[in-house]
Amino acid sequence: MPWPLYLALKQLFPTGRRFPFFTFISVTGVALGVALLIVVMSVMGGFGYEIHRMITDTQGEVQVKVSDGGVVENPADLIPVIAAVPGVVGVTPYAVGLSGLMYGEKASFPQILGIDLKRVESVVQLNRFIRPGSLDDLDDDTVILSVQLASSLGARLGDKVVLYSPLFFKDAMKKNDEVMLPRELRVVGVFEVGHQQLDSNTAIVTLRRMQDLYGLGHAVHGFNVRLAPGADVDAAVARFNAALPLGTGLKAYSWMDSFNDFLWVLQMEKNMFFFLLLFIVIVAAFSVTSSLLISVVRKTREIGLLGALGGRPRDVAICFCAQGLFIGTVGTVLGLALGLGVLAVRNDLIHTLTHLTQREDVFQKFYQLSQLPAHTAGADVAKIVVFTIVISTLAGVIPAWRASKLKPVEALRSE
Amino acid sequence: MSENLSSSPAAATNVQPSKLKAEYCVTPGASAGLEVVLSATALRKNYLSGSQRLEVLRGVDLAVAAGESVSIRGESGSGKSTLLNLLSGLDTPDAGSLLWSGRSPHPKDRARFLGMVFQSFYLIPEIDALANVLMAARILGVLGAAQRARAKELLALTGLVGRAAHLPAQLSGGERQRVAVARALMNSPRLILADEPTGNLDEHTGDSVVELLLSLCRETQTALVLVTHNAAHAQKTSRQLFLHDGKLSYG
Structure with missing residues (x-):
């Protein structure tokens, strides 16, 4: 030395x-x-x-949606295209939007998330976050509330809440003769993912119920995609954008893009x-x-x-x-x-x-x-x-x- | 490292430039055919004290041959330490020339050519006696089994067997100075400059340290310049000089 x-x-x-x-x-x-x-x-x-972890646990690593906020008219055709991209292990369509929810005299305007019951578990292990209740009980006449929403409404398992469609307000304002009636849904679960944004004011219904509420027909707002563990998210996003059909306005966003700010x-x-x-x-x-x-x-x-x-x-x-x-x-x-x-x-x-x-x-x-x-x-x-x-x-x-x-x-x- | 600064007597005798017949020697004894290890010619050194210029050295001539011991005495403030600093190359003269084995002194050569012993020992307190001796070899850049063996041998020669692992604080003044002597000899230098090495020691211990220094230098053909106030110690050297009025003279 x-x-x-x-x-x-x-x-x-x-x-x-x-x-x-x-x-x-x-x-x-x-x-x-x-x-x-x-x-x-x-x-x-x-x-x-x-x-x-919370973001990827609740929506997967990648979202595919229409860039101007429009709807995807033919989700059934696109699912195989997305699933065929290397590294994809699960894909599920979703529809999301605000709506009115009432329990007794109490009202709230939560974000309503419509999920595809057949596919959702391939992307999100939603059942992990539902306490009490179960995803298995979710159907077109039931709803799962986020923990703070349930708490603010005072709604418990088995209680019935009333969900108003945005179309109801539209029809009412136009003074149409026929209006879309609000739906009565039974609470079958309360979820808590630990993410303030989701836990504060969210309700989960079936995709079909959400399509019905919003008058979407078979259309959806986008797809949540789960990648294989350790996959390069940015590379996957590039592969999606190369594989998605042109002219549809569809674009892939990584979880980082979604929560960029x-x-x-x-x-x-x-x-x-x-x-x-x-x-x-x-x-x-x-x-x-x-x-x-x-x-x-x-x-x-x-x-x-x-x-x-x-x-x-x-x-x-x-x-x-x-x-x-x-x-x-x-x-x-x-x-x-x-x-x-x-x-x-x-x-x-x-x-x-x-x-x-x-x-x-x-x-x-x-x-x-x-x-x-x-x-x-x-x-x-x-x-x-x-x-x-x-x-x-x-x-x-x-x-x-x-x-x-x-x-x-x-x-x-x-x- | 240049050949003529080598500690090997064989190597040294092959180098003719260092074999100077120094006409400017204070004593002709230095020019008995032996290699002149140190030669100083007309060294001058001045200091400024306020506006006053002090002529400390006013033309010092000195030549020291291999194996020779020279003592320098003088009154306090006569410039003995200043002269030693010039001879060691740590300070530069205002005029005159200095040669180490026939070459101009270079800082790079100091570790091999020169060993120094000081009044205040200057051992490094954080390391033991053996490591202090080896410090000279470390600075030279050669440290191996041979150097470790030599350091132990030098500690044995200086009577410090069993004290190698002791820190300086655990040694007496005499023992510390013996470690300093061993350190000065570690790199087999051609010249040792000792600046009042017994100044902090009692008479008996001082005597033994000087005896040790003289005998080791004699055995290893190392030139020694000993600055001392002690007449008895000076008498033991082969030449006794006085520094007076800025010049060297015979005792």
Whole structure:
């Protein structure tokens, strides 16, 4: 090992002696910064990952629909075309729109989702989210409500709700003699997917009921598509767009396209957090610089000796820069361990904290989550490791420059 | 590394430029046909003290042959340390010339050509005695089994068997200076410059350190320049010089 690196290691971790206080403080500062970065990035990543999971769990990875919001007149012809695209494991048509829903005196305007009972399970395991009730009980005269909709209406399993078609309002406004009468549907399930948008105000009916409500005939609004696990979504979207018939206005959208704004905000927040929290590492790096500068002053005569033994100023500089590098490396490793450790027990920590403050229900209501999600992405870890080690190494530059500028004669004479 | 700076006597005798018949030697004893390891001619060094110019060295001539030991005494402030700094190449003279084995000093050659012993030992506190001795070899860029064996041998020669794994803080002053002597000899240098090496030691320990330094230099044909205040130590060297009024003279 070149002597500057050897000496840098020995000055930080001396032979047969305790961890020096200066090393401990410097390494701890860096480790805390890294741990915080890992925890926050992982939790932010966890939210993103949970949202990805919820979106793909409830609508598949790809949606095929008419780009101007129109309807698909011949879904039966298109299903084989979509299913034939490589990587597709399931395809189901859907129709969706707003409508009026009444239970007793209470009214709501939920989003009504019409699903194809024969095909839906090939894309979405809807039954997983239905508690209480079952998808098996869904037919043209029944409905499944989202948890918050059921709660706001006060509707329970077996209760009957009245669903108004938009055509009813249209007919009523035009004062037509014949109006589409509202349908009475029995509640056979309540679902909760953990996604605020869906859980707040959604009702699920059969595709046929939805087509009837909207006067769609056999038309649908689009198709949800499930891809094989690990499939490249963007590549699949490109394949769909190549396979879909021209002139129909049909286009494939990935789940990321559908939630582009939301995901962009999430990514922005994550980037912002990274930028802000990086300052903790930068502050820690200043502490490393300060400690190393003190070390240069304290070791002035040793630096003079190294010159007298034939050490070049460049090597003396490397010795101090390397100390920054080693502090950064050890701090990063310890910080990663600490951060991952905290993440491993995050739910216990939160449970203890919310239990102590008696705010468990507030946490669940506010975040829509009973557990804190976390997803540690390799790219985030790599980014944190590289930034921290580079910043810590740069922290050694000023002390290194000062040390290399010392003249051995003057350094040896210093008191 | 140049051949003429090699520690091998065979290699050294093959190099004619270093065999100087130094006419400017303070004593003719240095020119008895042996290789002149160190030759300084008309070295001058001035310092500015405020607006006043102090002439510390006013034309120093010195030649030291291989295996020769030279002591330099002088009053405090006479410029002994300044002279040693010039001879070591750590400082540059305002005038005059300096040659190491017939060549101009180059920082690259210092680790192999020169060993230095200081009054304050200057051991690295974080590493043990053996590692301190090996530091000279590390800086030279040659560290292997042979160097480790040599470092252990030098510690044995300096009476530090069993102290190799001790940190400087665990050693007495005399022991620390012995480690410093071993370190100075580690790379088999041609010249050792010792700046008051017994200044921080008691009389008995100081005597033993000087004896050790002289005997090791004699055995290895290493030239020694010893700056000391101690007349008894100076008497043990082959030539005794005084630095007075910025010039060297016989004792």
